[in-house]
Amino acid sequence: MNAQKIILKIIALFSVVRGYNLVVLILAQYLAALFIFAPEVSHRQLLTNPRLDGIILCSILCVAAGYIINNFYDLEKDELKRPLQVYLQKQVSQGFKLTVYILLNASALIIAGLISLKVFIFFLVYQFLVWFYSHKINRFALIKNFYLVIIRVMPFFALLVYFDNFTFNLALHAVFVTILFLITDIVKDLTSQKADLIYGYDSIPIKYGIDFTKVLIAGLLLIDIIIGFIIIYKNDVGAMKYFFIGADFCFIIIFLMIWKLKTSQEYKILHYFFKGMIVAGVFSIVLIEINPLTLQTIAQNFNQRIK
Structure with a gap:
């Protein structure tokens, strides 16, 4: 496989996991931790906290995996809505996507388990909810909208679990x-x-x-x-x-x-x-x-x- 094909596959995978959304999520979680959840703690202390970094990393891995499984189920519909984006995403096979999906979720659970049992259970439940949305819920009007919003804000509840400051x-x-x-x-x-x-x-x-x-x-x-x-x-x-x-x-x-x-x-x-x-x-x-x-x-x- 030449370098050009490797680069194309990396770009395709970045598109599948909505890399731009992941960047925004990383910023949102760190900024929320710094200015909303723990404004009294020094920025340096928070940014160098391995437990906080681990929770945010778990969130990113789970969300990326969620985009992959949603792409897997919605590929046909997306071909009509976003044909150019789907053409790019097809540069990586469905089998490869599923492999990455499993690896991302497994990595998130391992990291979460190293942080605490409470964090592990939180992300295990989160992964199930994301899969259930793609597998069943996304075909039901109104229910899917409320369900999806809950999934999208759950990474911030992970910070709430950590800081316990509501x-x-x-x-x-x-x-x-x-x-x-x-x-x-x-x-x-x-x-x-x-x-x-x-x-x-x-x-x-x-x-x-x-x-x-x-x-x-x-x-x-x-x-x-x-x-x-x-x-x-x-x-x-x-x-x-x-x-x-x-x-x-x-x-x-x-x-x-x-x-x-x-x-x-x-x-x-x-x-x-x-x-x-x-x-x-x-x-x-x-x-x-x-x-x-x-x-x-x-x-x-x-x-x-x-x-």
Whole structure:
């Protein structure tokens, strides 16, 4: 096998495990640990903690394995939705994917077992839930959306298991992010109606109709807007409150305009927007330690120097 084929297979495997999503997840978990779960602990102490590193590594391995098994079951549907991406992913065989899937899950369990029995049980349950979603749940409308969101936020519950530090502020963040994931997933169903219909996958738009789907999205947006206002009012998230201000402003606009969206392309743009909002939310976590009053003082000092 020449070097070009090896590189192509590596790129194909990276596409199968959604490597870009894994990078965002790594950042999200470390930032959440640093600024939300344990803000009183020094950054250096956290970043050099092998137990925390092990939990995050277990999460990444399990999520990567989850993408592989989901790809294994959904390959036909994805050929219609993302033909170029599927063509690339076919550069690695189904047998090889299953081998990597088993190795990733086994490695995660070994690492989890070295950390603690509680962490081992958590990831064992997580792996089963991911497999069960791909094997059974992903064909059932509405149920699959809520189920998938639970799976997506579970890596952060792994941090909760480790830190054992649940606060009202953390609960608000968790609900806001969970609803944002749910909205993103429901909008994704709007973009894949044709493929879902052809391959017999139940989705909310197919089973309950477009109007019901939009009402559901609008209701979830309204809940997130309210939670955003509460977080802003509490004013204990530092400069991250500007993310929530921006998010609420955008959600209000989408709440008003979603009824006018009709085409698949418009739904795709909306889906990419929500995915971008998730990424923006991850990076804005670092702003928690930046106090707006400090920024105001810096700006005043800068203006005085200019004068």
